[in-house]
Amino acid sequence: MKRALLLGLLFCVAATLVYAVPSSPTEVNVLGSSSRQLPQVSNGTISAQGGNITEVHINALSITKSWQGYFGNITGNIRLDDANNDTFYAWGNTTVSGEVYASRNDTISWTTINCTNATERTTEETYLGHVVADGDSITNTFNSTSHPSFFVGLVNVTEDSCFSTNAFVNGAAQSAEFYQMLLSDNESNVVYTTIIETASTGFNGQTVDFQLLVGENEHSGSEGPTTYYFFTELS
Numbered sequence: 001m002k003r004a005l006l007l008g009l010l011f012c013v014a015a016t017l018v019y020a021v022p023s024s025p026t027e028v029n030v031l032g033s034s035s036r037q038l039p040q041v042s043n044g045t046i047s048a049q050g051g052n053i054t055e056v057h058i059n060a061l062s063i064t065k066s067w068q069g070y071f072g073n074i075t076g077n078i079r080l081d082d083a084n085n086d087t088f089y090a091w092g093n094t095t096v097s098g099e100v101y102a103s104r105n106d107t108i109s110w111t112t113i114n115c116t117n118a119t120e121r122t123t124e125e126t127y128l129g130h131v132v133a134d135g136d137s138i139t140n141t142f143n144s145t146s147h148p149s150f151f152v153g154l155v156n157v158t159e160d161s162c163f164s165t166n167a168f169v170n171g172a173a174q175s176a177e178f179y180q181m182l183l184s185d186n187e188s189n190v191v192y193t194t195i196i197e198t199a200s201t202g203f204n205g206q207t208v209d210f211q212l213l214v215g216e217n218e219h220s221g222s223e224g225p226t227t228y229y230f231f232t233e234l235s
């Protein structure tokens with residue numbers, strides 16, 4: 001399977017200090033196999049009889065070709081290390097908070113990070129093979145600007161300033177947890193961002209620390225998979 005809608009991850013990370021720029025996790029473990037919606041079994045039968053005209057309402061489902069979901073738990077600690085990663089001191093068993101980031105570019109200019117602007121969102125729309133009117137377009141997905149404030153290194157992303165949405169909880173839409181924000185650096189590299197929600201109930205009822213939605217073009221002629229680079233900033 002080239003792409004799956006949902007992928008469970010366990011992050012084992014060495015935490016960055018507060019206000020240090022986001023860094024790559026020290027380890028990323030994929031738990032189990034990816035999963036996606038199973039094909040629907042036909043359960044709709046209608047009798048046809050010559051001369052009849054019948055009004056029919058059909059409710060159908062379609063798997064998105066533009067989005068990948070990640071979810072899982074994060075473990076980590078705060079360390080005092082030198083440039084050789086020699087540890088002077090470490091603080092273990094800390095409560096994990098911060099953010100998880102994913103980008104198709106592995107060299108993000110974190111000092112220039114900011115909210116994705118309308119032009120950059122349109123460019124990402126094109127990458128995903130969408131037009132704005134598509135039901136699962138990036139414009140219709142990240143259609144809010146409601147989220148808490150947070151820091152990316154020294155950059156303060158102010159409350160309700162970025163295009164945003166929320167991942168589901170228990171299979172239902174909600175607007176209080178699992179915030180998803182669009183960020184970009186000065187090179188217009190889009191960074192999909194979520195705030196860590198330690199030990200919270202996720203989309204499937206499991207207890208997770210994060211859920212992250214990223215764009216992926218699976219439309220005709222653009223078959224994946226797409227490589228995403230993950231970064232974390234723990235505090």
